[in-house]
Amino acid sequence: MSVSRRDLFKLAGVGAIISALPSKSSFAAAEKAGKMGAMLPPPKGNRVVVCGGGWAGLTVAKYLKKEDPNIEVVLIEKRPNFFSCPISNEWLAGLVSLDFLSHDYNQPAAKYGYKFINATVLGIERDKKRVYTNYGYIEYNYLVLAPGIRYNYSAWFKDDKQMAEYARVHYPPAFIPGSEHLALKRKVWEFEEGDFVITVPPGAYRCPPAPYERAAMIAHVFKKNKVKGRVIILDPKGDIAPKGPGFRTAYEQLYLGIVEYVPNAVIKEVDPVNKIIKTTAGDFKFADANLVPPHQAGSLVWMADLIAKDKEGKPTGWADQDPITFQAKADPNVFLVGDVIGGVPYPKSGHMANSQGKIVAKIIASRIKGKEYKPTLPDNTCYSMVNGDPQEAIVINVTYELKDEKIEPRARVINERSKALADATYKWAKALYRDMFA
Ligand SMILES: Cc1cc2nc3c(=O)[nH]c(=O)nc-3n(C[C@H](O)[C@H](O)[C@H](O)COP(=O)(O)OP(=O)(O)OC[C@H]3O[C@@H](n4cnc5c(N)ncnc54)[C@H](O)[C@@H]3O)c2cc1C
Structure with a gap:
């Protein structure tokens, strides 16, 4: 197949903002990917391609397979192994080792039966339902974009x-x-x-x-x-x-x-x-x-042309998705999850991304089965270590309610630092790592 220069601009998300402009080498890479042809044969049944193996993408991939083992799930992630931002401040202070933050992608892929592809997504053509990587393109029935953030220098x-x-x-x-x-x-x-x-x-x-x-x-x-x-x-x-x-x-x-x-x-x-x-x-x-x-949604959302615009038509920097179903407003076959989303009162956190991931998996699996599903709202818990010796932490927990079609937060905060909350911090992290990897 050939990819025109205009297509390449589309693939690379040009038109979003200046900082989204790809380099010459990424045009070359996208063109090469187009020339490489298909990386996987066309889907036989329902294939969900998840782009980004962070807190959101890993959760969607695992829970989709748990919901319905017949769904073909492909997780594409550019990093060879997982490094956790949560607990990285404790690691910065020498309170935990690098091992605590590092995890391998093989274990969950093998256990739950999804394909893990260690590749970089270079372009997305929604009209053709194709994702282009440095190893070739992959076709999808449903696409989940979970690339996290990028810096807006x-x-x-x-x-x-x-x-x-x-x-x-x-x-x-x-x-x-x-x-x-x-x-x-x-x-x-x-x-x-x-x-x-x-x-x-x-x-x-x-x-x-x-x-x-x-x-x-x-x-x-x-x-x-x-x-x-x-x-x-x-x-x-x-x-x-x-x-x-x-x-x-x-x-x-x-x-x-x-x-x-x-x-x-x-x-x-x-x-x-x-x-x-x-x-x-x-x-x-x-x-x-x-x-x-400042932060913005990761480049894949710009590439897919799914960034929300403000009243003046300027990009907000965050994805334009339904606040309840996480479905892209411009495309019923695409879902956005994790830190990329906009227009909701949710904090951008690993806990929140994990919570959203489970909801999105249920929504897609129900859609594939042709069943009705009324989505619940995600929740968030966030511990912060404030003392290193003895270790002491504080915490916020937020649940959300739908009132008159508005998502309203209800927060419980413990500002008194304690060792018990420091212990709970590590317990929380281990439980979430287990949920994504074990
Ligand atoms: C210092 C620090 C401390 C934090 N502490 C906490 C905490 O205590 N609790 C908490 O809940 N949250 C915490 N967070 C926030 C948490 O890390 C993020 O909210 C979470 O990682 C968001 O998940 P995500 O899946 O949206 O993005 P990510 O986890 O960043 O995953 C996105 C993935 O997409 C991949 N990707 C991007 N582009 C491509 C591409 N083109 N091709 C292939 N792969 C791609 C990336 O490599 C990445 O692995 C902390 C963050 C920081 C920085």
């Missing part, structure tokens, strides 16, 4: 890709699992003196309490190693949320003079070369930093 550096790359390499955000986390840990443990700045992204971002938990864990390392360093949190919001009182008390009681929280610090300019950040709360020079830019 263009909000800081416009079209200056070199500066974006400089910031990412020198001050990795570590909000997408992998090498960035290793780099951040090295920086924290090698830090000698001065201000270590963390930027909290504006708008919706992955794991709202993560920057505050990370600040506490870095402060724990500085305190333990007697480093003359401060952790400066630059937050565009007026206050810490969620679990504000729990974090504030921990900063005051455990890390006085180490953690400085700066509210209303909306970023005006980031200069990673001269190590300076200009904000509405003042200018900050840093010795080292964890520069976390």
Whole structure:
């Protein structure tokens, strides 16, 4: 088959926004994938292709097979193994080993009978129901997009890709699992003196309490190693949320003079070369930093042309899906799940992605069986470690209710840190890992 340049632009999601523009090499890769032909024979029955093997995709794949073993499920993931962002702040502080966060994709694929393909999705043609990978294309009956987030450096550096790359390499955000986390840990443990700045992204971002938990864990390392360093949190919001009182008390009681929280610090300019950040709360020079830019839905959603638009027709950055069924508004055969979704009051979390994944699996399986299914609403639980010695955590649990067609959250928060909640943190993580992998 041949893929025209126009098709390639469509495949690569051009027209979304500048930062979605693929490089020349990704055009070449998509073209090569088109020329490679089919990677799997056409589906004999119902084939569901799940793109992205993170918290959402892994859950959808497993639960689809549990719902109906006759469904052919194909999970495509670009990473060879799984690295967990949840508990990565504890790992940053040396409280758990890398083994705790790492899992293999073979075990669940073998146990539940879905195909795991270690490949990168390069393009999506919804009219042909095809997904293009670096090994060729795969046809689907239903498509699930669960690629997580991508960084929106263009909000800081416009079209200056070199500066974006400089910031990412020198001050990795570590909000997408992998090498960035290793780099951040090295920086924290090698830090000698001065201000270590963390930027909290504006708008919706992955794991709202993560920057505050990370600040506490870095402060724990500085305190333990007697480093003359401060952790400066630059937050565009007026206050810490969620679990504000729990974090504030921990900063005051455990890390006085180490953690400085700066509210209303909306970023005006980031200069990673001269190590300076200009904000509405003042200018900050840093010795080292964890520069976390704004987040958006992962590139696959842009490629599939399924990003929501605001009233002025500008992309919101997040997927345009039904809030209850997770079905793409523009395509009944495509579902969006996990951190990519927009227009809902759900936090972007692993627990939430797992909870949504089970619902989406039920919806697709029921559709295939031709049965009615009334979807339930997902829920969220999120622990944050605030003390490293002794280990102590705080927690938020949120359930959701549909009232007058509006999804309303009901939150229960425990801001009093305790060892019991630290134990519960690891219990929660083990239960979720078991749910996705065992
Ligand atoms: C520091 C930190 C701490 C956190 N702590 C918690 C916590 O305590 N509790 C909690 O519930 N959540 C926590 N989270 C949030 C949680 O990690 C995310 O919300 C969760 O990973 C979202 O799941 P997802 O499946 O949507 O995305 P991901 O888990 O990121 O999965 C997306 C997958 O898609 C793959 N992918 C993307 N593009 C392609 C492509 N083109 N081809 C093939 N594969 C592709 C990626 O490699 C990735 O594996 C934390 C996050 C961070 C950063």
